[in-house]
Amino acid sequence: MSRRIDKGKCKGYAFAGWVTLLIATAGAAHGEGLDSTASVGKRLAVAADCVACHTAPGGEAFAGGYPLSSPMGTIYSTNITPSKTAGIGNYTSEQFARAVRDGVAADGTRLYPAMPYTSYSKMTDSDIAALYDYFMHEVTPVDTPNQKTALDFPFNIRASMIGWNALFHSKTRFTPDPAKSAEVNRGDYLVNGLAHCDTCHTPRNVLMAADSAKPLAGGSLGSWYAPNITSDKVSGIGAWSSDEIVAYLRTGHVEGKAQAAGPMAEAVENSLQHLSDVDLKAIAAYLLQTTPIKTGESKARHEYGQASVDELTLRGGKPGDNPGWHVFSGTCANCHQPNGQGTREYPSLFHNTATSRSDNLIAAIVYGVHREVDGVAIDMPGFGPDALFTDRLNDQQIADVSNYVLSRYGNADAVVTAADVAQVRNGGPQAPLAVMAKFTIPVIILVCLLIGLGAWALIARRRKEA
Incomplete structure (x- = not known):
């Protein structure tokens, strides 16, 4: 892939199936061809678009160092090759699963949700096992040290993610809805799980968690905006046909409607263009039956x-x-x-x-x-x-x-x-949270001063009374 760094990019990418046949017939990461003999894990990694965030411009595949611009500052992706000195070569399968689905590294370090573990948490045990096998046995180990992420206070306190996860992270795995068709369930798993379309296309609340009341209703990605992709015919893509959605996911272009740019262009290039027609049609089927959400547009964006x-x-x-x-x-x-x-x-x-x-x-x-x-x-x-x-x-x-x-x-x-x-x-x-954070240190200093003044006044009053 020809990679460029967009300052406004805030992106995390990631499919697998509630049964193995959900695996996409995907192209390989980092420009490597993928044939019918490719392993399940490799197909999953491509459909997950792991390479997009874990490969620095001009760097080795999966060796980390890609700068993810977030409202809190720049977060550098980590080395996920099987290197035992710089990557995840010493991870057990259980530690790998916990990192991918719960955002906790092997040493207990809390990952920021720029790594979309909130979506990956829906992945099945079998798909996690297949991914682990791929990264441990098929990816070339690269000993490139991780570049340290150094966010400003208070975001540099990774332990704060414990509270954030308690509020916003669910460990519930994907369960097919028996009232929906197999195709729609497949699309649901792709959109809200490993392909994690929801990560970019759902608006965020004041604490930067996905707004569950407005799924897929559009969200800011810094300089770019991921539009509403619900079934609303005006605000969303309800006026698109299934074939048009499939064509857009496959090529990033639909005549008379849209072209992919920014983070979406990367998703098309690294992942979506390589998915099978079955998978792309499943995504389209799911999106076209989502609850329509109106977000204020007077007419469809393509009109x-x-x-x-x-x-x-x-x-x-x-x-x-x-x-x-x-x-x-x-x-x-x-x-x-x-x-x-x-x-x-x-x-x-x-x-x-x-x-x-x-x-x-x-x-x-x-x-x-x-x-x-x-x-x-x-x-x-x-x-x-x-x-x-x-x-x-x-x-x-x-x-x-x-x-x-x-x-x-x-x-x-x-x-x-x-x-x-x-x-x-x-x-x-x-983001409002980033704006509020600017006042954190002054507020802490002010509170400390007030506490100090209050303590001094209390001591002085007691001395006077004595």
């Missing part, structure tokens, strides 16, 4: 916009008259066409979910779009201030072109400022 004639009417005007169009004409129109209808290689800007929200549009412009499907790279360069080429744009220019694209091809009610672009470039909006 916005139409072709533009601005090339004919605005050419020759002064840049100050329509700065967004001038950036678009000079930077975007060559690929997406002057009227926004796109080409075979580059998608249309209208009838495209990317132009229904300002955050994902900004992120796509800043970071670009990168995914590889069936060996073919789909690559849009990033135009942010940190771009490694000469056509970089500043925050105001990105805001201008975003507003032009939104007004002509997407959701015209969305308005972008340079400050919005800076926020996306810096990792997205701050």
Whole structure:
């Protein structure tokens, strides 16, 4: 995989089956081909997309060191090769199961839920055993030391995860619903278990736990936003056909609807494109029967916009008259066409979910779009201030072109400022918990002072009374 680090990425990835036949016919991790002789564990690891978070850019597969940008700070993934000095080579099967499903390392260290053990907890014992066998006997050991995660206080206190887990972590394994078809149960296990779509697509509460009242209703991923994928026909994907959902999961592209970018593009590249049709259809079947959740949209995300004639009417005007169009004409129109209808290689800007929200549009412009499907790279360069080429744009220019694209091809009610672009470039909006944490130390100091003053006053009063 061609890996890039998006500052706003907060992602954890992960399938297996309530019976072994749920195993996907998956492609192997880290670009390695997978044939019909591949082991069950290897198929599980690919469907789980373990490689995405546990492989650093340019590093060895599963050797860790990938920086996961979270609202609490950067969390570095660990080495999960069978190295006995740096990886998990000394783990017993029970210790491996506890780490994957309960977030507790062999030495008792509590893992942060950037490792989606809250979803993995639904995995069956047989699937955990198959994964353990794969990592211990098929993965090449790499002695790369783990990079230390050093979050600011109070998040650096890993013991706090004991309380968090008591509130939000369930050890209940997946149980098929007898009222649902085998296909829907299979999709449920994929979506909410090992494939853990729920990890990104469910909103978070103030303590950064999944909001169980709004499953799959959309959630912030820092700079990116994972949209509502419930069966609601307006807010979710209820208006999509099963074939369209399967095509999107397989390729990251559905003409007239959506293209995968950011963390979703990585999921498609590393995992989803390799799943069997049976598995992808099961995911589609499950999603299309979920409880529809309305999240405020006035029309479906893919219905916005139409072709533009601005090339004919605005050419020759002064840049100050329509700065967004001038950036678009000079930077975007060559690929997406002057009227926004796109080409075979580059998608249309209208009838495209990317132009229904300002955050994902900004992120796509800043970071670009990168995914590889069936060996073919789909690559849009990033135009942010940190771009490694000469056509970089500043925050105001990105805001201008975003507003032009939104007004002509997407959701015209969305308005972008340079400050919005800076926020996306810096990792997205701050989570309330991270904001509150900034006041933790001052509050502790203040409480200590008050306690000290109170004790001093009490002692002084007693001395006076004596």
